[in-house]
Amino acid sequence: MSLxxxxxxxxxxxxxxxxxxxxxxVAEPSRRRVLDLLxxxxxxxxxxxxxxxxxxxxxxAKHLAVLTRAGLVEGHRQGREVHYSVRPExxxxxxxxxxxVAARWDVRLGRIKHLAEERARAGxxxxxxxx
Amino acid sequence: MSLxxxxxxxxxxxxxxxxxxxxxxVAEPSRRRVLDLLxxxxxxxxxxxxxxxxxxxxxxAKHLAVLTRAGLVEGHRQGREVHYSVRPExxxxxxxxxxxVAARWDVRLGRIKHLAEERARAGxxxxxxxx
DNA sequence: TCAGTATGCAACCATCGGTTGCGTATTGAT
DNA sequence: ATCAATACGCAACCGATGGTTGCATACTGA
Numbered sequence: 001m002s003l004x005x006x007x008x009x010x011x012x013x014x015x016x017x018x019x020x021x022x023x024x025x026v027a028e029p030s031r032r033r034v035l036d037l038l039x040x041x042x043x044x045x046x047x048x049x050x051x052x053x054x055x056x057x058x059x060x061a062k063h064l065a066v067l068t069r070a071g072l073v074e075g076h077r078q079g080r081e082v083h084y085s086v087r088p089e090x091x092x093x094x095x096x097x098x099x100x101v102a103a104r105w106d107v108r109l110g111r112i113k114h115l116a117e118e119r120a121r122a123g124x125x126x127x128x129x130x131x
Numbered sequence: 132m133s134l135x136x137x138x139x140x141x142x143x144x145x146x147x148x149x150x151x152x153x154x155x156x157v158a159e160p161s162r163r164r165v166l167d168l169l170x171x172x173x174x175x176x177x178x179x180x181x182x183x184x185x186x187x188x189x190x191x192a193k194h195l196a197v198l199t200r201a202g203l204v205e206g207h208r209q210g211r212e213v214h215y216s217v218r219p220e221x222x223x224x225x226x227x228x229x230x231x232v233a234a235r236w237d238v239r240l241g242r243i244k245h246l247a248e249e250r251a252r253a254g255x256x257x258x259x260x261x262x
Numbered sequence: 263t264c265a266g267t268a269t270g271c272a273a274c275c276a277t278c279g280g281t282t283g284c285g286t287a288t289t290g291a292t
Numbered sequence: 293a294t295c296a297a298t299a300c301g302c303a304a305c306c307g308a309t310g311g312t313t314g315c316a317t318a319c320t321g322a
Contacts (some may be wrong), residue, residue, distance in 0.1 A: 020160065023160070024160070027158040028158075028279085029151070030279075030280090031279095036239070039239055039243060040239075045299075045300090046300075047298085047299060055279085055280065056280070056282085056300090057300085058281070058282085059279070059281075061279050062280080063279090063280090066288075074209075075298095079289075080299050081288090082299080082300070089242055091240060093238065094236070094242065095236035095237050096233075098230075098231060098233035098236070099233040099237075101163070101229060102226045102227075102229035102233060103230075105222060105229070106223075108167070109219055109222060112170060112217075112219070117143075159309095159310080176268075177268080178269085180267060188310070189270090189271095189311080191312085192270080193311080195308085197309095200312065210320075211267070211268050211269075211318065211320065212270090212319090213268080213269070214267080215297090216287085217315075
């Protein structure tokens with residue numbers, strides 16, 4: 001009837017590392033679309049972007065906010081409108097981050113694949129070793 | 132006092148493509164940790180994983196569910212416990228997906244960088260052309 | 263048989279992507 | 293100078309989702 005140990009009381013902490021911020025900014029699909037479009041235009045206002053995207057100006061604005069916080073983008077006010085543009089170095093960093101993660105998976109995968117092979121070969125020669 | 136056009140009534144549609152599922156599974160940081168740990172262990176139960184992660188077994192379970200739906204992982208019941216393991220081909224696909232996205236950014240960045248240079252060179256030779 | 267352990271299920275909370283509604287500031291034509 | 297139109301900001305609300313807690317159920321083993 002259960003009643004065991006309270007199952008670990010630890011609570012998940014925010015823990016936002018510097019480039020974790022970068023990642024989470026660029027991992028979101030919609031945000032990538034915004035970023036992409038902005039990159040294509042070179043310079044645009046929220047309204048312009050929203051005009052070519054499947055969501056509202058407000059949504060775009062929020063995304064731009066996130067992107068700005070992550071340093072991927074910056075906007076300068078110009079009269080009644082705000083012009084945003086991409087910061088290439090930062091975007092480059094983001095791309096790098098993604099590539100890194102991908103690469104890391106590759107490595108780990110390669111390792112276990114290697115191990116598996118080795119184990120298979122060993123298995124043919126002698127019965128399964130200790131644990 | 133405003134009262135302009137209702138600001139585009141279009142509503143965002145779900146739009147879940149096949150490997151969109153893959154991406155969203157692997158884009159989530161916590162999920163990546165689970166996946167990573169599982170990959171390292173080679174084979175583990177939710178409880179085991181939770182023991183080495185900063186969140187509860189339930190959370191881990193949910194993540195495993197998502198990962199399973201995405202085909203990245205599979206679990207076989209074994210008495211009272213369920214043993215999960217990674218499916219390398221699928222994980223490989225995921226890594227590929229990430230790499231692709233990253234690469235795409237690289238290309239686009241390269242393109243605009245190229246354009247910028249060209250524009251700069253042109254600017255030195257003749258005054259700014261027509262907008 | 264019965265305490266212990268591994269899962270499963272449901273309700274609940276905070277955050278986040280997205281929307282609507284409304285207010286404020288800048289523009290530009292009359 | 294005025295005033296409608298336009299560009300943006302703010303706040304409240306909604307649904308999905310990562311995370312938790314609480315409890316029930318099912319296997320294990322002395």
